[in-house]
Amino acid sequence: MARYLARRLAFLAVSLALASVVLFVLLRMLPGDPANALTSVGASPEQIAAARHAIGSDRPLPEQFTHWIGQLASGDLGTSFVSSLPVGPEVAARMDVTVPLTLAAFVLAVLIAVPAGFTAAHKRHTWYGALLNGVSQLGIAIPVFWLGMILIAVFALNAGWLPSGGFPQDGWADPAEAVRSLVLPVVTIALVMSASLIRYVRSATLDVLGSDYLRTARALGSSFGGAMRRHGLRNASVPVISVLGIELASTLLGAVVVESVYALPGLGSMLATGIAQHDYPVIQGVLFVSTLAVLLIGFVADLAQRIIDPRLRGRLSGGSR
Amino acid sequence: MSTKKNVLYATAAVAALALTVTACGGSGGTSASGGTWDKDAVVNIGSLYEPQNLDNTAGGGQGVTEALNGNVYEGLFRLTDDGDVEKLLAQDYQTSADGLTYTFTLRDGVKFHSGKELGSEDVKYSLEKVLADDSQSARKSNLEVVKDIATPDKRTVKITLSKKSISFVYNLSYVWIINSQAENLKTTEDGTGPYALNKWTRGSALSLNRFAGYWGDAAANKQVVFHYYKDASALNNALLTNAVDVVTSEQSPDALEQFKSNGTYKVNDGNSTTKLLLAFNDKAKPFTDVKVRQAVSAAIDDKKLLESVWGGYGKQIGSMVPPTDPWYEDLTDVNAHDVTKAKKLLSEAGYAKGFSFTLDTPNYDPHPTAATFIKSQLAKVGITVKINTITPDEWYTKVYKNHDFSATLQEHVNDRDLVWYGNPDFYWGYDNPQVTKWVEQAEEASSTADQTELLKKVNRQTAEDAASDWLYLYPQIVVANDKLSGYPLNGLNSQFYAYDIKKKG
Numbered sequence: 003m004a005r006y007l008a009r010r011l012a013f014l015a016v017s018l019a020l021a022s023v024v025l026f027v028l029l030r031m032l033p034g035d036p037a038n039a040l041t042s043v044g045a046s047p048e049q050i051a052a053a054r055h056a057i058g059s060d061r062p063l064p065e066q067f068t069h070w071i072g073q074l075a076s077g078d079l080g081t082s083f084v085s086s087l088p089v090g091p092e093v094a095a096r097m098d099v100t101v102p103l104t105l106a107a108f109v110l111a112v113l114i115a116v117p118a119g120f121t122a123a124h125k126r127h128t129w130y131g132a133l134l135n136g137v138s139q140l141g142i143a144i145p146v147f148w149l150g151m152i153l154i155a156v157f158a159l160n161a162g163w164l165p166s167g168g169f170p171q172d173g174w175a176d177p178a179e180a181v182r183s184l185v186l187p188v189v190t191i192a193l194v195m196s197a198s199l200i201r202y203v204r205s206a207t208l209d210v211l212g213s214d215y216l217r218t219a220r221a222l223g224s225s226f227g228g229a230m231r232r233h234g235l236r237n238a239s240v241p242v243i244s245v246l247g248i249e250l251a252s253t254l255l256g257a258v259v260v261e262s263v264y265a266l267p268g269l270g271s272m273l274a275t276g277i278a279q280h281d282y283p284v285i286q287g288v289l290f291v292s293t294l295a296v297l298l299i300g301f302v303a304d305l306a307q308r309i310i311d312p313r314l315r316g317r318l319s320g321g322s323r
Numbered sequence: 324m325s326t327k328k329n330v331l332y333a334t335a336a337v338a339a340l341a342l343t344v345t346a347c348g349g350s351g352g353t354s355a356s357g358g359t360w361d362k363d364a365v366v367n368i369g370s371l372y373e374p375q376n377l378d379n380t381a382g383g384g385q386g387v388t389e390a391l392n393g394n395v396y397e398g399l400f401r402l403t404d405d406g407d408v409e410k411l412l413a414q415d416y417q418t419s420a421d422g423l424t425y426t427f428t429l430r431d432g433v434k435f436h437s438g439k440e441l442g443s444e445d446v447k448y449s450l451e452k453v454l455a456d457d458s459q460s461a462r463k464s465n466l467e468v469v470k471d472i473a474t475p476d477k478r479t480v481k482i483t484l485s486k487k488s489i490s491f492v493y494n495l496s497y498v499w500i501i502n503s504q505a506e507n508l509k510t511t512e513d514g515t516g517p518y519a520l521n522k523w524t525r526g527s528a529l530s531l532n533r534f535a536g537y538w539g540d541a542a543a544n545k546q547v548v549f550h551y552y553k554d555a556s557a558l559n560n561a562l563l564t565n566a567v568d569v570v571t572s573e574q575s576p577d578a579l580e581q582f583k584s585n586g587t588y589k590v591n592d593g594n595s596t597t598k599l600l601l602a603f604n605d606k607a608k609p610f611t612d613v614k615v616r617q618a619v620s621a622a623i624d625d626k627k628l629l630e631s632v633w634g635g636y637g638k639q640i641g642s643m644v645p646p647t648d649p650w651y652e653d654l655t656d657v658n659a660h661d662v663t664k665a666k667k668l669l670s671e672a673g674y675a676k677g678f679s680f681t682l683d684t685p686n687y688d689p690h691p692t693a694a695t696f697i698k699s700q701l702a703k704v705g706i707t708v709k710i711n712t713i714t715p716d717e718w719y720t721k722v723y724k725n726h727d728f729s730a731t732l733q734e735h736v737n738d739r740d741l742v743w744y745g746n747p748d749f750y751w752g753y754d755n756p757q758v759t760k761w762v763e764q765a766e767e768a769s770s771t772a773d774q775t776e777l778l779k780k781v782n783r784q785t786a787e788d789a790a791s792d793w794l795y796l797y798p799q800i801v802v803a804n805d806k807l808s809g810y811p812l813n814g815l816n817s818q819f820y821a822y823d824i825k826k827k828g
Binding site: 016082092095162163169172263264279 | 526
């Protein structure tokens, strides 16, 4: 296990390094000049050159890259071209919105999807099993912004129960207010996320239900519930966990849409603004942190699978154990 | 749809009733009836323009002007919502006989939010900050005529110009007077305005509190909070749910109906300074020919375009000059819509069978819509338009810098920007030596009357030459809850004075 962990961490570091190179190079390949965003119409060539010099975009790319990596190594995400304010503290502040949003949505989605998926599989021959399956199929087709708009129209505009968007200026100082403003966004993400999760849980459960070991366990006198608890759930959770990891990561990255529908000051909206303004340090900062988060989620999901399923430990760490 | 509206009405009515009841029974002692208002109200303002930082010489952008100009920072002069220039921190000023030296006397008893008293060194510092090498102020080039700034005593500032500039005082209305000892101006402030910064939360909101030590009349409300939205419909939803009381600039005409049909809201149609231009490259064929430009201008029905883009809002405009500029004249009759005339002009110019050209069109609203409309209008007089959609960056490089285009669409936002037609090197290449001379003379005029006279001539001449086709003036639509009064309607140059806003309890 120690060898596996070391190897996995090394893989993480290499991935992060590669990702940072790709990130940096791809951004520079985008058309457009960040200096344009800094100067007004009517700016002289000298002003534009000065702007370029001020943000360092006139320096050779390798130099810009090593500068960025150097900063990263010392925990500094750089300074925004546009606002000339440091990116790091803003990323941290935005995480106060995005992290609770993503995690709450994730937990809610799992709470919905696991029982619903299990029921859809176990009771697939009943009308409600079929209905659950159908609803989840439909849910996958629903765009997240559309669902957001519907929820706003119903619960904010018509009923007036919840705010239609925004986040309190004082953040979590008044937790009740902050939670209120996250309810609709969390539900939006959770509903969309659970729709696809239900299908994975259902098919994983179906696999288990048809398995020999479950039949054997039943034949040895186990009740259905007991057999499921002892063998079934554990086996079904292995494929589901890797899907959960992917879902969590994609929700984090997909926060752009939900944050824009609900006017939330999170990482997603920070990224969107950064892209619109060619603000490379902001884009790099947000994407770097997101990449790190996605890699870590993958790492944790892998680890969790291994802990649950001993067979994986032997197989993927090269047979030694 | 109507069901939804009814529910909305009901919700609004209940909310209004609840508020009235609370106000009557509340401890504030104010009532919602008559002309009284809550002096300690919190006014929530919704905007699409978040500041980048809080320094308007360091790329703070349009949002920083909207929130801080006049509210937190004040200039020697103020540009009123009607476009007049008034004395603000300058109590008085004299101009020397040659028009090159301005002596300003500062108002007495003005304090910065930090408590320090305003002195002439602060004015010098503030002006030098705008003129500094690293300044990104949009007004820097206008103020480069400043040769010397002297501070003979605490309350006197003497500024010498390298050449006469009648717009100097007007341009000073854009210069914020900042405490010369202030630091961290990107995230904090030290101005003299009726509000001091309470808190700025990036990506979300900026709040201002009434400043107790203000030299003038205290603000009519206790606190204003600018809430920032990236999406126009999220902003409108905030207004519908009372999360904000007023929207500084409504950008989505489709959304107006829901406010117009609801008695709780007031939709105000003010004058902006933003013009939508079909800019010809006057140096490229066939637009070198004045008759071609006139023909194209006459062939396009601006009224219909405005109607289709903005419904009943906005104004037709016959030149570069909006009604809030002092040299405004209604020139919509020059090159008015007339297809017969357009055809006649085209055949006189030798294009009886028409011609074709490429229209470089920025890829964001309303340009693609306008381009399609222009294409269909010009087809009626035999002109074929090829629409080339480009990004703002491409526009900047291809059109603005390299002048590599035939015609383009663009919005020009500033007030008093007619003078660009005096610059033959500007991207649209309009070159009339007489106009260039008038513009120069206007800037060196001895009185504003002379300046106005000369710029009126420029206005008429550029209109007659169809230097560009000015399609329409954008509306400035402020939508507010009817509990609110005293908000600015025109929002010139994105400023939004909040200190007169009164909110009924």
